[in-house]
Amino acid sequence: xxxxxxxxxxxxxxxxxxxxxxxxxxxNGILGSERLNRKGLHAWRCALAQRMADRxxxxxxxxxxxxxxxxxxxxxxxLKRDFLPPSLFRRVRAEVEAYVAPAREMKQGDAVTxxxxxxxxxxxxxxxxxxxxxxxxxxxLIRYVASFDVEPIVYVQTVFAQVDDAATDPQTSLHADCxxxxxxxxxxxxxxxxxxxxxxxVPGSHRHTTRRLAWEKRMSVEASRLDxxxxxxxxxxxxxxxxxxxxxxxxxxxxxxxxxxxxxTSGFHARGASARPSVRIxxxxxxxxxxxxxxxxxxxxxxxxxxxRQAPLFWxxxxxxxxxxxxxxxxRKAGRITAATPVATGEG
Numbered sequence: 436x437x438x439x440x441x442x443x444x445x446x447x448x449x450x451x452x453x454x455x456x457x458x459x460x461x462x463n464g465i466l467g468s469e470r471l472n473r474k475g476l477h478a479w480r481c482a483l484a485q486r487m488a489d490r491x492x493x494x495x496x497x498x499x500x501x502x503x504x505x506x507x508x509x510x511x512x513x514l515k516r517d518f519l520p521p522s523l524f525r526r527v528r529a530e531v532e533a534y535v536a537p538a539r540e541m542k543q544g545d546a547v548t549x550x551x552x553x554x555x556x557x558x559x560x561x562x563x564x565x566x567x568x569x570x571x572x573x574x575x576l577i578r579y580v581a582s583f584d585v586e587p588i589v590y591v592q593t594v595f596a597q598v599d600d601a602a603t604d605p606q607t608s609l610h611a612d613c614x615x616x617x618x619x620x621x622x623x624x625x626x627x628x629x630x631x632x633x634x635x636x637v638p639g640s641h642r643h644t645t646r647r648l649a650w651e652k653r654m655s656v657e658a659s660r661l662d663x664x665x666x667x668x669x670x671x672x673x674x675x676x677x678x679x680x681x682x683x684x685x686x687x688x689x690x691x692x693x694x695x696x697x698x699x700t701s702g703f704h705a706r707g708a709s710a711r712p713s714v715r716i717x718x719x720x721x722x723x724x725x726x727x728x729x730x731x732x733x734x735x736x737x738x739x740x741x742x743x744r745q746a747p748l749f750w751x752x753x754x755x756x757x758x759x760x761x762x763x764x765x766x767r768k769a770g771r772i773t774a775a776t777p778v779a780t781g782e783g
Contacts, residue, residue, distance in 0.1 A: 467659060482643055511636065519570075583724045592716070615726035620720040633689050
């Protein structure tokens with residue numbers, strides 16, 4: 436009875452989350468309702484979020500070249516080789532290789548992801564990286580794909596594959612991050628081989644076609660019986676799903692250093708499998724906002740006291756919650772290290 440009473444008290448909060456980026460089916464009794472999803476609640480959210488993103492991108496289209504807009508509309512990503520001028524790229528890579536800073540790490544399966552926030556201290560110490568982050572070509576593309584004229588979160592990211600004999604990295608399974616358009620971008624600082632954990636994307640999978648929406652509806656109805664990540668709103672594909680949605684085979688991004696990829700990660704993507712222990716270092720950007728906002732700007736993170744501080748504030752909030760016993764942060768402190776410092780054994 437007490438549990439039922441608490442659930443009723445949560446109904447107003449659950450209802451309000453319908454018009455936010457909330458995506459977990461197991462944490463919201465309305466979003467996770469099998470009956471409501473059979474009637475099309477989740478598919479309706481997907482379609483509405485797509486339409487609103489399309490309208491916002493129309494307002495941002497002057498930020499990107501016509502050929503990049505065409506590539507994105509077709510594929511769901513934009514790939515730009517030799518993105519930075521050679522001299523600037525050499526300085527960026529040298530700064531990243533030498534910079535020692537507080538880092539965080541998350542272990543998933545046999546992979547470790549390390550991030551060093553490009554916060555004000557880091558940007559002051561790495562002027563070439565600061566110049567790169569401020570480039571209109573970078574900011575314009577990031578904001579267009581994200582569909583919001585807001586500050587992205589930017590890190591130096593390192594992916595260590597096959598660090599031990601644990602289970603397979605779950606990020607190597609094709610999946611969509613969320614139900615609505617969102618942005619991740621990679622400026623690769625090293626050549627990436629096809630068998631060394633490349634980024635993988637299914638071209639055209641960012642569009643919510645009739646077949647994609649039918650798949651989304653079916654997954655939402657089954658959400659309570661799916662794997663943990665799918666139940667939390669990051670649906671994993673099963674064999675035959677791409678064919679049923681009439682989508683092509685995934686594309687592996689075996690690319691040379693100084694290649695930028697900006698992708699809508701509501702499309703199907705993955706971290707490619709690595710045939711051996713490997714290390715991939717990149718400048719990594721992320722942007723995800725409430726998909727139901729009609730406007731493109733209004734960004735408090737652009738204000739001077741907050742600009743470039745999203746990552747450390749996010750990590751700090753996770754630490755506070757853990758201190759009060761409200762969950763364990765997946766991002767563990769790794770000490771002051773460089774992007775390429777070998778991974779220590781055990782977890783922090």
